[in-house]
Amino acid sequence: MPLVPSSLVTTDWLAEHLTDDNLVILDASWFMPSSTRKPQQEWSEKRIPSARYFDFDKKIAEPSTQFPHMLPSPELFEKAVSELGINNDDAVVVYDTHGLFSAPRVWWMFKAMGHKNIAVLDGGFPAWLAGNNPIEKGELAAAEITVYKAAFEPEWVIDADTLESLLDDHSVAVLDARGAARFFGTEPEPRQGVRGGHMPNAKSLPFSQLIKDGFFIDKELLVNRFNAVSDIEQRLIFSCGSGVTACVLALGAELAGRKMLTVYDGSWTEWGSTYKYPVVK
Structure with a gap:
């Protein structure tokens, strides 16, 4: 059985x-x-x-919410992953066609469900193509259904009410992966009805600052990026527009050697559209 060498693998x-x-x-x-x-x-x-397609937006997502692609229940995750033919002891490698954008979301989902042997492909599909590696097309034969069992690890995810209670806690750093203009509220949000700005005491760390040409920047630079906005002993909570690029920060933080990593799943789509939560510009 192959074991991924880290949470990031090369082509x-x-x-x-x-x-x-x-x-x-x-x-x-x-x-x-x-x-x-x-x-x-x-x-x-x-x-x-x-490669099997992992639809975290429509299929492998919580159905009973107004917010996009929220983390499903362990039971829904188990069913969907079993239908993809994945076993608990499988090594899983996730990629996307951007290079590094949405694949870390699935890495985080598996981490939250207790799967250890999971990695993201650095550079993604563009890097795979650039290396003249083999590709395929057409329909893929249905996978043999397995019996996957999730072991939910709640420390990987946080809800809005719990997050609000931690905004003044100095043992926590909230890092926002959106672009700086959205963070400061000088550029409108792409979704209707969502306020501009950021959470009180949050820090801006656009996910694009961790990536160059579709690859993660070197570990030393990653360490410097996180040290600039947080202390080493702090618990890091990541937010973005809808919970996708927050996971780029989570993966980058793990690669930088940080512990205690949590993603705010509802992210700004939930926070900015729910008027009981405070917003700063």
Whole structure:
């Protein structure tokens, strides 16, 4: 059984292990609501061999909420992952067609459900293509259904009320992955009815500052980015627009050696549209 060497693997590593037993590859591509691109259609037209499409936006998401792609219950996650043919002892590698954008969301989901052997492909599908690695297209044979069991780890996720109670707690740092203009409220939010600005005491750390040309920046630079906005012993809570790029920060923080990492799943879509929560500009 292959074990991922860390939470981030290279295309060379994946190419070397491509045909290993118990290795599952997931395409977690997702685009902003304003985009006309269709990620599942693109997956069917061109993908890493044997990659299965992981739909965290519509299918593997909590159905009983008004907010987009919220973390599903362990029971829903178990069912969906079992239908993808994934076992608890599988090594899972997740990629997206941006390079590094939505794949860390699925990495975080698996982490929250207790899966240890999970990694994101650095550089994503563009890096895979640039390396002249094999691709496939067309329909993929249905996976043999497994019996996956989640072991939910609640420290990976936080709700809005709990987060609000921690905003003045100096043992916590809230890091916002949105662009600086959205953070400071000088640029309107892309979703209607969502206020501009940020949470009291939150710090701005745009996810784009952790990435260069679709790859994570070097570990030393990652360490410096997080040290600039937080203390090493602080618990880090990550937020963004709708809980996707917050997971880029979570993965980057783990790569930088940080512990106590939590994602605010509802993120600014929930906070900015729920008027009982305070907003600063």
